[in-house]
Amino acid sequence: MTAATLANCGSPAYGCDFLQLDAGDAPAGGKADWLARRLREAIADGRLAVGGRLPPTRVLAAELRVSRGVVTEAYRRLAEDGHVEGRRRGGTVVVAAPFSQPSVPSGSRPCRVPEPVAAGLTVPGALFAGEPDADVFDALRATRARVDFTPGLPDLTAFPRAAWLRAERAVLAELSAGNLGYGDPRGAPQLRRAVAGWLATSRGIRVEPHEVLVVAGTAQALTLLHPVLRADGIEGVAVEDPGSLGTRQHLRNGALATPPVPVDDGGVRVDALRATGARAVLLTPAHQFPTGVVTSGERRRALLAWARDGGLILEDDYDAEHRYDRPPVAALRALLADQVCYMGSVSKLLAPALRIGWMVPPPRYRDALTDAKRFTDLGNAVLPQLVLARLMESGGLERHLRVLRGRHRRRRDAMIDALAEHLPGAVVHGAAAGLHLTVTYALEVPDVELAAAALARGVKCQPLSWHRQLPGPPGLVLGYAATPPGTITEGVATLGETLRELA
Numbered sequence: 001m002t003a004a005t006l007a008n009c010g011s012p013a014y015g016c017d018f019l020q021l022d023a024g025d026a027p028a029g030g031k032a033d034w035l036a037r038r039l040r041e042a043i044a045d046g047r048l049a050v051g052g053r054l055p056p057t058r059v060l061a062a063e064l065r066v067s068r069g070v071v072t073e074a075y076r077r078l079a080e081d082g083h084v085e086g087r088r089r090g091g092t093v094v095v096a097a098p099f100s101q102p103s104v105p106s107g108s109r110p111c112r113v114p115e116p117v118a119a120g121l122t123v124p125g126a127l128f129a130g131e132p133d134a135d136v137f138d139a140l141r142a143t144r145a146r147v148d149f150t151p152g153l154p155d156l157t158a159f160p161r162a163a164w165l166r167a168e169r170a171v172l173a174e175l176s177a178g179n180l181g182y183g184d185p186r187g188a189p190q191l192r193r194a195v196a197g198w199l200a201t202s203r204g205i206r207v208e209p210h211e212v213l214v215v216a217g218t219a220q221a222l223t224l225l226h227p228v229l230r231a232d233g234i235e236g237v238a239v240e241d242p243g244s245l246g247t248r249q250h251l252r253n254g255a256l257a258t259p260p261v262p263v264d265d266g267g268v269r270v271d272a273l274r275a276t277g278a279r280a281v282l283l284t285p286a287h288q289f290p291t292g293v294v295t296s297g298e299r300r301r302a303l304l305a306w307a308r309d310g311g312l313i314l315e316d317d318y319d320a321e322h323r324y325d326r327p328p329v330a331a332l333r334a335l336l337a338d339q340v341c342y343m344g345s346v347s348k349l350l351a352p353a354l355r356i357g358w359m360v361p362p363p364r365y366r367d368a369l370t371d372a373k374r375f376t377d378l379g380n381a382v383l384p385q386l387v388l389a390r391l392m393e394s395g396g397l398e399r400h401l402r403v404l405r406g407r408h409r410r411r412r413d414a415m416i417d418a419l420a421e422h423l424p425g426a427v428v429h430g431a432a433a434g435l436h437l438t439v440t441y442a443l444e445v446p447d448v449e450l451a452a453a454a455l456a457r458g459v460k461c462q463p464l465s466w467h468r469q470l471p472g473p474p475g476l477v478l479g480y481a482a483t484p485p486g487t488i489t490e491g492v493a494t495l496g497e498t499l500r501e502l503a
């Protein structure tokens, strides 16, 4: 390096011989690819620590004698993988390290029992044995894995930190002391107004702010409903089959029966629903969990006829905003206000950790649900509600959703390509929208065994049978939104090898 170049290297944070990179090693026409790969390796082996800053593109481009576009493109790829994040004046910061592949001596079989990581939780080896316990998701979450295909998470590295901070600063600057007292148990008026606006534009639901109840996610909405349903003489809620194990657990926790109703290509089977005699049903009509089926027009009409006959629909609109290859579908609540209790949250839009969601109940349940919320926690924390309201009303949430859609689509495509290559016999379901897809396969390998063996090799996913009460073909539920494309390919390859070995 020349004295002149040395003199130009201003910041001690990155050093002049940055990672000993030599652009002479790069193949012609593949410089951005080469640079992204080198940076990824350096993040993986700790030379670039999480929290550390990458050199400004101009500085690195000058040092490597490449165009600035090459460096910008390499940083863009790393950002898309979720390893770095652009922070305006803070530069480009490393935010997550890729998992490095554990080295398995050749000839040895991989360890079959993954490491338990948190005391008091189910031993992971036992995770997939027998009926899943109430803490099964906690135990799975606490189990380390090289590749995590847990469904239900958006790309959390894309959380709009800067926009959230700006909104929080603006809220604090304007906040009166009175706002720091106890809030309205139904939610801050600003957020209820913002949610009403969001539901109108993105879900076709026209409601007044006073009809919205702010809650701590769909999970809490279901818990608040327990006493309200019981007071209405409802002792059970029919559920889709396959259907979410998590939401079924929440109903069961309130001692509500959960009779299963089969789902086919049109959605939940309304004839089978009628046959259960249930007065209420929990549905995911916009993107059925886990199959991804969109309720057909004919089935929607049949469902609404069932509801008009006195049935109550609990509409879980958990990830409806995420769609790629199909037009939006309006929520059922938009069509029948009196018999549909609508539930949504920011868990799939921003982050589950925020624990903010909303309900739009039928008018006759509104007061009882407000009482239930008041006696549970006196209402959600006010400050995050105000920040979220600001983000919604400023268009920040909409912008974030657009960013997410692009990223999620690329990840979805990577997973579909990898499945075609590594699990060619598997059938992919529900890939046109959402944050996960489901695969079924014709082999006689129980999906719990496949999921256990995959976890032993460092790939975490959920067996489809967890989400069933009725018998059905084995499969896996694979979340793709929170995993970078390269890691998706690696994880699916492991799933393919594992399935071939077990078959």
Ligand SMILES: Cc1ncc(COP(=O)(O)O)c(C=O)c1O
Binding pocket: 151, 152, 216, 217, 218, 219, 220, 244, 246, 247, 284, 289, 316, 318, 344, 345, 346, 347, 352, 357
């Ligand atoms: C189908 C379904 N509904 C609801 C929830 C719970 O969402 P929330 O975070 O809003 O409580 C989940 C969680 O993953 C889910 O998968």
